[in-house]
Amino acid sequence: MTFALRSFIAPLGAAVALLAGPTVWAQPAAWPNKPIRVIVPYPAGGNSDAIARYIADKLGRAVGQSMVVENKGGAGATIGAELAARSPGDGYTLLIAPTAVFAITPHLRKVGYQPFTDFVPIAQLSGSYSIATASKDAPFNDLNGLIAAARQAPGKLTFGSAGPATATHLAGEMVKYKAGIDMLHVPYKGSAEALGDLMGGRIDMMYDPVTLNQVKAGKVKALAVMSKARHPELPNVPTIREQGLDIDTRSWFGLFAPKGTPQPTVERLAAETQKILATEEARQLLLKMSQFPEFVGPAAFAKQIQDDSSFFKTLIARANIHVD
Numbered sequence: 001m002t003f004a005l006r007s008f009i010a011p012l013g014a015a016v017a018l019l020a021g022p023t024v025w026a027q028p029a030a031w032p033n034k035p036i037r038v039i040v041p042y043p044a045g046g047n048s049d050a051i052a053r054y055i056a057d058k059l060g061r062a063v064g065q066s067m068v069v070e071n072k073g074g075a076g077a078t079i080g081a082e083l084a085a086r087s088p089g090d091g092y093t094l095l096i097a098p099t100a101v102f103a104i105t106p107h108l109r110k111v112g113y114q115p116f117t118d119f120v121p122i123a124q125l126s127g128s129y130s131i132a133t134a135s136k137d138a139p140f141n142d143l144n145g146l147i148a149a150a151r152q153a154p155g156k157l158t159f160g161s162a163g164p165a166t167a168t169h170l171a172g173e174m175v176k177y178k179a180g181i182d183m184l185h186v187p188y189k190g191s192a193e194a195l196g197d198l199m200g201g202r203i204d205m206m207y208d209p210v211t212l213n214q215v216k217a218g219k220v221k222a223l224a225v226m227s228k229a230r231h232p233e234l235p236n237v238p239t240i241r242e243q244g245l246d247i248d249t250r251s252w253f254g255l256f257a258p259k260g261t262p263q264p265t266v267e268r269l270a271a272e273t274q275k276i277l278a279t280e281e282a283r284q285l286l287l288k289m290s291q292f293p294e295f296v297g298p299a300a301f302a303k304q305i306q307d308d309s310s311f312f313k314t315l316i317a318r319a320n321i322h323v324d
Contacts, residue, residue, distance in 0.1 A: 031091045031265055032065040038094045039087075041080025041101060042162060043073040045192030047210050047289045051253050052096040054285055055125060055276065062272040067094075073189050076163040076323075077101050078111045085113035089260025094269075095119070098167055098253050103308040105165040107316050108323045119256045121305060122266055123273045124296035126286050128251035130171060130226035132240065133211040135201045136219060143175075143224045143243040146205065150181035158184045159205035160194035164323045167251050168194075170312070171207035171226060177319040178245045195220075209251075209290030226251075233287060250308050252294065254301060270297050 038056045042048040049071060056067035072080030081101045087093035102115040113119075132143060140146045150157050161169035164187045176183055186203050188194040191210040197203050198211070199219050207226060212233060215222045224240040225231045226249045240247050255273060257266060276282055277293040286293055296304060315321075 031262070032063055034092065035066045035068050036060070036063075036092050036094060038067050038069045038096060039080050039084045040069055040071050041073060041077035041084075041095070041097055042071065043190040043192065044071050046162065046190045047208075047291065048096065048098060048191075048253065050289055051125060051286070051291065054282075055096065055255065055273070058276045058282075059269065059272055062275070063268065074163075076105055076109070076165045076169075076187075078105060078109075078113070082112035084256070084258060085118035087258045089120070089258040089262075091257070091261055091265040093258055094122075095256040095258075096125070096253060097256065099251055099308060100166040100170070102254070102305050103250070104167060104170055104312045104316075107309070107313045108165040108321065115309070116306070118259050120259060120261050120266055121298055121301040122255040122257055123270045123298065124294055124301045124304070125253045125255055125273065125277065126291040127294040128167075128209050128227065128249070128253075129212075129231040129290040129292065130167075130207055130209045130249055130251050131211050131215065131222050131231065131234070131237075131290060132171075132175070132205065132207050132224040132226060133198065133215060133220050133222050134205050135198055135203070136221060137201055138204055138221070141221065141223070142238070143240060143245065146223055147179045147181055150179070150183055154182040155184055157205065158186050158203045159207065160186045160188055160197060160203040161206065162191040162194060162208065163187050163189060167249065168206065168208045170316075170321070171247070171249055171251075172205070173319060173321045174247050174249075174315070175207070175240075175245065177321075178247060212290040213288070231290065233290070248311075250311060253291070254305075266298055 040048050040052045052069050056069050060067035084095035140149050159172040191208050194206050214220045222237045274295045277295045282293050
């Protein structure tokens with residue numbers, strides 16, 4: 001190589017290195033390289049919180065990064081959902097939420113998010129053995145007794161919920177509609193608060209799987225299971241259909257990410273979630289919360305949410321259900 005050619009190539013190589021340097025440094029690090037926040041749109045203490053903390057812990061271990069659960073309750077879970085929807089779709093914000101946030105609430109009130117365009121469904125986590133539960137001193141012991149008492153005193157009996165337009169609210173409205181009774185709805189900021197008042201006798205009823213442990217402890221009493229099959233932990237409690245009411249609660253918890261989240265991240269989270277839910281540990285833990293593992297992947301879950309939304313839209317219109 002001649003001296004003149006070497007003299008030309010050396011500066012050119014240095015220039016290329018200078019140009020390439022910033023480009024190399026600008027490349028994003030592999031996901032995840034920092035903690036991931038998991039938003040729960042309810043206060044601490046309910047099933048949403050417990051499921052989120054379990055899934056976050058296991059997912060964090062699987063992807064090699066910590067996951068921090070943030071409880072953002074209020075306004076029927078819409079505050080937390082909107083916060084998640086407005087977060088960057090970079091794989092560092094997730095949302096764990098129930099049916100109501102995506103398939104019920106948007107048909108009953110104005111919300112600050114679009115359920116089908118602001119989020120990417122990652123996985124359905126669980127189905128629910130929801131329980132129709134009464135206070136320990138209630139003068140009825142099954143669903144038919146509740147219906148008879150409500151007919152004798154229209155509008156006097158109360159049922160609590162985790163908040164307006166939640167699945168726990170709509171379940172009570174469905175019972176009212178199907179049974180032809182009138183009960184007063186008492187909304188709370190979360191299931192834990194409603195359960196406290198149920199045990200204290202300040203409300204008469206609630207429709208929520210969170211009551212399981214208190215039913216087993218004898219502090220409240222189960223009238224019916226709101227699922228198609230009897231609860232494995234409450235084999236002597238008949239389903240609501242066995243007692244004459246045909247009600248489909250379509251109750252689940254799901255894992256979501258803001259729109260724009262990279263598909264490889266979504267697929268990785270879905271795959272790890274499926275592994276977690278396939279364990280006996282997950283089955284046992286969810287059963288304690290009156291839930292059962294029910295994994296559904298991204299594409300199928302997205303379609304299911306659309307179907308559930310149509311189902312509840314029709315039901316809400318037919319039953320003339322409103323949120324005050």
